Amino acid sequence: MVGDSSRLCLEAGKISKLYPLDTLPRHAAWLEWPWKLHRITQKDGSIQWELYKLDQDSMETENLSSLHPERVFFMKNALESWQVSVVNSMNGGDYQSEENDEEQR
Numbered sequence: 001m002v003g004d005s006s007r008l009c010l011e012a013g014k015i016s017k018l019y020p021l022d023t024l025p026r027h028a029a030w031l032e033w034p035w036k037l038h039r040i041t042q043k044d045g046s047i048q049w050e051l052y053k054l055d056q057d058s059m060e061t062e063n064l065s066s067l068h069p070e071r072v073f074f075m076k077n078a079l080e081s082w083q084v085s086v087v088n089s090m091n092g093g094d095y096q097s098e099e100n101d102e103e104q105r
Contacts, residue, residue, distance in 0.1 A: 015092045020087075021088060024084070025041055028079060028083060029079075032075060033054070034054045034056070035075065037049065037051050038050040049076060050065055
């Protein structure tokens, strides 16, 4: 119903949980065709990297990371930069609050 303020959630835009920028859990992948890099978090917390060339191995059966360490390095940096950007955004880092606007004036 229009005008029914009881249905509004005024706290919806507040960030109640912050995520650490130095912890990027779970599986992630980065694609730079035809290359695909997987970042796989192991149960012990270590990271495993797998690299595939999709135009020759669409089923991702041959991990080429040891044959192309320079490609892994650059794709890893791009993936991790993007992940940190996402976490920063989830933490509100991409958004200006009214309080921040007033502080900057």
